[in-house]
Amino acid sequence: xxxxxxxxxxxxxxxxxxxxNFRKLETANRSAEGYNPLCGDQLNIYLQxxxxxxxxxxFEGSGCAISKASASMMTQAxxxxxxxxxxLIFDExxxxxxxxxxxxxEPNQLGRLTIFAGVRDFPVRxxxxxxxxxxxxxxxxxxxxxxxxx
Amino acid sequence: xxxIVEELISIRPxxxxxxxxxxxxxxxxxxxQTVNGKPLVYLDNAASSQVxxxxxxxxxxxxxxxxxxxxxxxxxxxxxxxxxxxxxREKVKRFINARDVKECIFVRGATEGVxxxxxxxxxxxxxxxxxxIISALEHHANIVPWQMLCEERGAxxxxxxxxxxxxxxxxxxxxxxNERTKFVAVTHVSNALGSVVPVxxxxxxAHKYGAPVLIxxxxxxxxxxxxxxxxxxxxxxxxxxxxxxxTGSGVVYGKADLxxxxxxxxxxxxxxKSVTFEKTIYxxxxxxxxxxxxxxxxxxxxxxxxxxxxxxxxxxxxxxxxQLLSYATERISALEGVRIIGTxxxxxxxxxxxxxxxxPHDIGTILDQQGIAVRAGHHCAQPVMKRFNLPATxxxxxxxxxxxxxxxxxxxxxxxxxEVFV
Numbered sequence: 387x388x389x390x391x392x393x394x395x396x397x398x399x400x401x402x403x404x405x406x407n408f409r410k411l412e413t414a415n416r417s418a419e420g421y422n423p424l425c426g427d428q429l430n431i432y433l434q435x436x437x438x439x440x441x442x443x444x445f446e447g448s449g450c451a452i453s454k455a456s457a458s459m460m461t462q463a464x465x466x467x468x469x470x471x472x473x474l475i476f477d478e479x480x481x482x483x484x485x486x487x488x489x490x491x492e493p494n495q496l497g498r499l500t501i502f503a504g505v506r507d508f509p510v511r512x513x514x515x516x517x518x519x520x521x522x523x524x525x526x527x528x529x530x531x532x533x534x535x536x
Numbered sequence: 537x538x539x540i541v542e543e544l545i546s547i548r549p550x551x552x553x554x555x556x557x558x559x560x561x562x563x564x565x566x567x568x569q570t571v572n573g574k575p576l577v578y579l580d581n582a583a584s585s586q587v588x589x590x591x592x593x594x595x596x597x598x599x600x601x602x603x604x605x606x607x608x609x610x611x612x613x614x615x616x617x618x619x620x621x622x623x624x625r626e627k628v629k630r631f632i633n634a635r636d637v638k639e640c641i642f643v644r645g646a647t648e649g650v651x652x653x654x655x656x657x658x659x660x661x662x663x664x665x666x667x668x669i670i671s672a673l674e675h676h677a678n679i680v681p682w683q684m685l686c687e688e689r690g691a692x693x694x695x696x697x698x699x700x701x702x703x704x705x706x707x708x709x710x711x712x713x714n715e716r717t718k719f720v721a722v723t724h725v726s727n728a729l730g731s732v733v734p735v736x737x738x739x740x741x742a743h744k745y746g747a748p749v750l751i752x753x754x755x756x757x758x759x760x761x762x763x764x765x766x767x768x769x770x771x772x773x774x775x776x777x778x779x780x781x782x783t784g785s786g787v788v789y790g791k792a793d794l795x796x797x798x799x800x801x802x803x804x805x806x807x808x809k810s811v812t813f814e815k816t817i818y819x820x821x822x823x824x825x826x827x828x829x830x831x832x833x834x835x836x837x838x839x840x841x842x843x844x845x846x847x848x849x850x851x852x853x854x855x856x857x858x859q860l861l862s863y864a865t866e867r868i869s870a871l872e873g874v875r876i877i878g879t880x881x882x883x884x885x886x887x888x889x890x891x892x893x894x895x896p897h898d899i900g901t902i903l904d905q906q907g908i909a910v911r912a913g914h915h916c917a918q919p920v921m922k923r924f925n926l927p928a929t930x931x932x933x934x935x936x937x938x939x940x941x942x943x944x945x946x947x948x949x950x951x952x953x954x955e956v957f958v
Contacts, residue, residue: 390905394902399957424913425897425913425914426913426914426918426927427897428927449927450897450898451898452897511901
């Protein structure tokens with residue numbers, strides 16, 4: 387059960403229960419919808435981007451604990467960052483959950499997001515953890531919708 | 537609470553009730569393994585059932601000793617392969633009580649069965665303004681092909697609604713039927729909820745309007761007897777891999793007179809009498825619908841799976857499965873915060889449930905860590921999920937090799953989920 391407690395850490399369960407920035411953002415000037423047709427997870431990311439800065443970030447949607455907690459913690463992690471910085475964290479996050487970045491040995495900007503490192507032991511759950519990030523990427527690049535299966 | 541559980545455990549069906557499950561389990565090599573350090577508890581039978589040694593050996597025998605193409609060689613191996621393949625068809629005929637082997641078309645599963653009927657019958661006989669009736673319980677495989685047909689032909693798709701228990705509203709069905717009804721396609725058992733559909737009534741009523749009826753028997757076939765003549769259905773389809781045969785096997789039955797006047801499904805070798813650049817004359821049934829080299833080993837395996845079911849006794853297996861489902865239903869109902877989705881009076885094989893505050897995928901992952909395989913998701917039945925306002929459910933589905941101890945393990949694992957999340 388150790389892998390399991392690695393996956394469902396208290397912080398993740400807390401964000402699942404009480405997601406942060408979980409609302410529609412009235413001041414948003416970018417948004418995108420992310421969808422995982424295999425499991426039905428669906429979320430919307432709202433961004434207020436000014437002069438290349440992510441002034442505000444929020445999300446709405448439904449999904450499993452991993453996808454919800456990941457979205458919640460992502461909004462906290464990228465708020466105030468530049469587009470480039472956000473994309474860099476996405477890249478590091480993606481590499482971490484697919485086992486291509488050792489967050490303990492290699493320098494990175496992940497901070498508290500390393501709590502999702504356990505996802506790498508559950509390959510079928512990688513899409514849950516990255517859905518919000520793919521959707522953020524889509525919003526930053528003006529794609530209205532993304533699907534994990536395209 | 538503890539007293540209830542004890543009482544429930546005391547009503548557990550026992551092997552002495554006429555079913556030696558431990559002996560049956562020895563027939564299924566896949567069950568002898570551990571997953572994540574725990575003995576595998578396989579409760580995803582509605583997605584695909586496991587294959588007994590007898591079927592594995594029959595498929596291996598074809599590959600080792602008979603492998604060749606059917607219906608075309610004059611040589612020894614081809615004749616043996618053809619005999620085995622057609623022998624499997626003969627077994628299917630008896631399995632479903634068809635009038636004739638030519639009414640039993642081999643397909644790679646129920647999905648292909650529905651598509652064959654949609655292309656062969658639907659595209660020929662259904663036109664603008666016609667109506668096709670399906671039900672709210674359908675798997676995507678019995679929705680999407682008909683939608684495609686409606687879009688192409690300008691026909692209209694009508695849906696029999698269901699109540700909160702997951703039972704079709706038969707009065708509403710009667711109201712949907714009219715002179716424009718040109719086809720009815722319904723499931724025999726819901727894959728997401730387990731509800732049994734009163735298909736006999738569906739068929740009888742449709743026939744009053746002259747509409748042929750297709751029954752999707754994918755979830756019925758593993759559990760109960762099929763008699764296509766008694767039902768008087770026009771088409772019946774099921775998958776081999778849900779009745780203990782390999783993937784790639786399956787059957788669509790059709791009444792001979794309908795199959796005769798239908799268009800072929802795919803064109804190619806084996807489905808013709810003669811070909812010139814000007815005209816092709818199609819083969820007689822059933823070959824008309826079996827273009828190209830089929831999944832020979834799998835279909836021979838389906839024949840062996842039917843033999844296996846006959847040997848172990850289908851009625852006894854069904855009675856035991858019924859006990860398993862009742863036991864699981866009672867035990868899950870006793871858990872606080874757990875809700876059973878689909879409470880039809882008549883159910884087969886499937887138990888869908890949700891846990892308050894926990895997404896089914898998290899249930900699936902935590903159960904898997906304890907060696908328990910269930911399906912978590914929309915079960916390829918998104919309209920059913922929508923009807924219950926759910927994104928997904930967790931689904932345990934049973935076969936005659938499952939045990940009450942496995943159900944106890946499922947209950948313990950669900951309690952573990954609640955412990956992690958609540």
